[in-house]
Amino acid sequence: MSKSQSFRPRGLTAAALAMALSACASTGGLQPKGQIHDANATLATQESLGQYVRSGAEFPAANWWTAFGDAQLDTLIREALSAQPSLDAANARVDLANAQLGLVTQEDKWQGQAVGQVSGVQLPETIIPEPIGGEFKATTIGRVQFSKTFDVWGSNKAKQAQSLDAVHAAQVDVQAARLSIAANIARAYVGLDQAYRAKDVAADERQRNEALLKLASARVKKGLDNELQVRNSQMAIASAQQLSFAADQQIAFLKHAIAALMGQGPDRGNAITRPAMKQAGRLNVPSVLPSELLGHRPDLVAARWRVEAAAKGIDVAKAAFYPTINLSGMAGLAAADVMDLFSAKALLLQVGPSISLPLFAQRRLQGQLAVNDAQYDLAVAQYNGLLAGALREVADALTSNRTLDAQIGSLQMAVDAARKAEAIAVARYRAGLGTQIDVLNAQRPLLQMNQQLVALKAQKNQTLVDLNTALGGGVLMEGN
Template sequence: MSSSLSRRSYPAMALLASALALAGCASTHGLAPEGRATDADTLQTARSFGDYKLSDAAFPKQDWWNALGDPQLDALIREALQGNPSLAAADARLRQAQAQANMANDARKPETSLSAQYTGVQLPETLVPPPIGGDLQASTVLMLNFKWTPDLWGGQRAKYEAAVGQARAAEVDAQAARLTLSANIARAYVSLSQAYASLDVANNEQKRSSHLSQLSAQRVKAGLDNQLQLRQSESAIASAKQQAQAAQQQIEALRNALAALMGKGPDRGLDIAPPRLLAAPAPGVPDVLPSELLGHRADVVAARWRVEAASRGIDASKAAFKPSVNLSALVGLASSGLSDLFSNDALLGFGGPALSLPIFNGSRLRSNLEKSDADYDLAVANYNQTLVTALHEVTDALQAARSLDAQVASATQARDAAQAALKLADTRYRAGLGTQLDVLSAQRPLLQLEQQVAALRAQRLAATVDLDRALGGGLTLASPSAQNLSDNNVSKAPTP
């Protein structure tokens, strides 16, 4: 009997062997990703950062904008971070990614379902004679269905890990959206401060020109000057008035912009008071390696998670080249009547393993793996570019801060000298020792220098915002192992 059983099993074994041989046609040979993630520590920064203050405490705090020293700015950012539409969109994308990860995890688990069904059929006597014809034949079925595909090669787990990587990248993106919003508000607030400073400069210029015009009118009445000097002073008043009007228009536009950034209507901007005198802290960078420095940046960490997700996608695509086993079972009760449904004779059962082999779909599998390789290369390229861009932004902000500190000092010194020159020219004019042209000549550079000082101070404050943002804005981020990226940790499973 055993020999008979063996003979009957030969065809099945032969069929299985043939299938395995054909499955070998679906090969990953020649397919591999080309991207290589850059080690951040190979991007040299020592000479570029060498002239700046290095400190373990130079990373910004999460409320980094407090360093600018304006409580109103603190309140505006706190208000904007609550219920802003742009943040709601980022949070929705995060929930989408988390749901995808949960779905990928659920696909790894056994699937069980319970169903109950009652059916009835009555055949006409004209078609089937009695006793079957004309009699209602009823059946009641209770079924428990079980399905499971064991993850023999880790493909399902790889899909789940890829989805988790994308979800973590979306989580970092949501945090990055909050940093971007707070930085944009801070920058707009700095511009509002500059607009108010420009308004003050224009108003001061208008006062100086008005005083000069009054003096000119007195001298014309006394016969010491002619109408030309009076008209020149009136022209200076009109010019200063126009500059004040332009500054006021900029103030209104920036208030409206701040209201929009906060997700509010334009009336909210009308309640924003003039900014206080903002402070610009001395620039500095943490005394750490570039890998740790950039590990605080949301865009870098998100790019790292996407590389990790893409590498898991390659593992999943490779696992599809291998045979899979599906386990299924159906257990239930079936009876023509409810009274017999729970008897031993009503037991219904079906099930067993099923082997699936990729035989004639090798081209599709190779194309899918080729796409996964390309996705990985794209993620690596984006990561490498993000590293370079991040260090570029840090360096730019540092260099801008240092240069602007020097420019503000020089412009302030020049403005003070111009104020002294104007005061001397005005004194000489009042004493009859100088002309109105001397006063106008001294007044013109003072106006330009005051405007320049206001603009440079605003640029210096903007550089502070840029540096805090470039250093990560105080975010605490969980990221995949940098070693995994540097080693291009794509599974090197044997080629099937």
């Protein structure tokens, strides 16, 4: 072979590659428009969150619910996180993402298959005369086929990165599911604590009116009062009993709800006893907020991974505009007589590269790229929306905690005043200086205010759950 001949294939290959590149479709300048928000630069939080920041504070551990100091709550959440069906679904999605990653990873590997084939043909004598025509000829073939697509433009690499990002997102979704389960159980548990306290208020109301009934009955026997005072006390006792029944119903419903959140039947809920929760105190957040929020809140982390996956999808779509370079081949044995199949003359070989061009595909490829650009913009928009929503949830929880402190303080003062007024009215009634109506009028606002106080304290505990959820699983609590 001459020198000029030896270089000809390379020249032909280079020429073919140049023609291929010149024939490629154009992206037409298509590109995504979405811009990821910088939590510190784009979203102002200092005015809303600055007063709650504690310098040097760190995000607490994932078992944030232990701040309530209730061992039963710890057990319920721990049990739920070990066997909740929604966690099984989240873990199955991780397995699915890993399996898809495995498939994509194999795309740039050598592909091959072994084939055994027997085929025959008989040509009619009317077309081809004897000895070829009119005789059935059989051929036995055994071959191994192989091929490989070279990732010249990074398409397979981008696909693998995209699938890996999807795996990461699915893994973080498991953490988001765990946080959601813990938060929902904690919210129901706070409601259960509120229902028990509401039952206490009803019991106190009944006890006061039973004492009043006893006093009224004694005064009626002495001729100091009429039966109306007795009937009024009996009515108040019945009303308090109705409140107690309603509280019992709420307790049962919440126990069943907690059992369902744990993935179990209602009988598991029946085993739940009265909560022993601490009252949430002043809430604080770490000084690294909001930037560190991005790494602690699972749904934000998962959304960020999906943005990365969408970006890799754009790379895949762009790579489709360029030629595909393959190397394929086949090695085997073929013979008309099976006895000759393994002779040297039966060897069959074929190998060679190929280049495929995306001809007449401009609109299709640009359409696919536009789809991937839009998917990226959507992922960015969802991430930015989650980020803004997360900061709003943090601010709302902190604001609620502050305003609830003021409301509870004010209402507690009113309750104390109402109790003193009730004591004075009862003392006057015992001394014959006042009427039972005076006592009932003094008791009526006390019942309403006690009910409100129970509700406000429950809301305050809910803010602790809400803030933990907003921060992704950890918050600091001062005092109790």
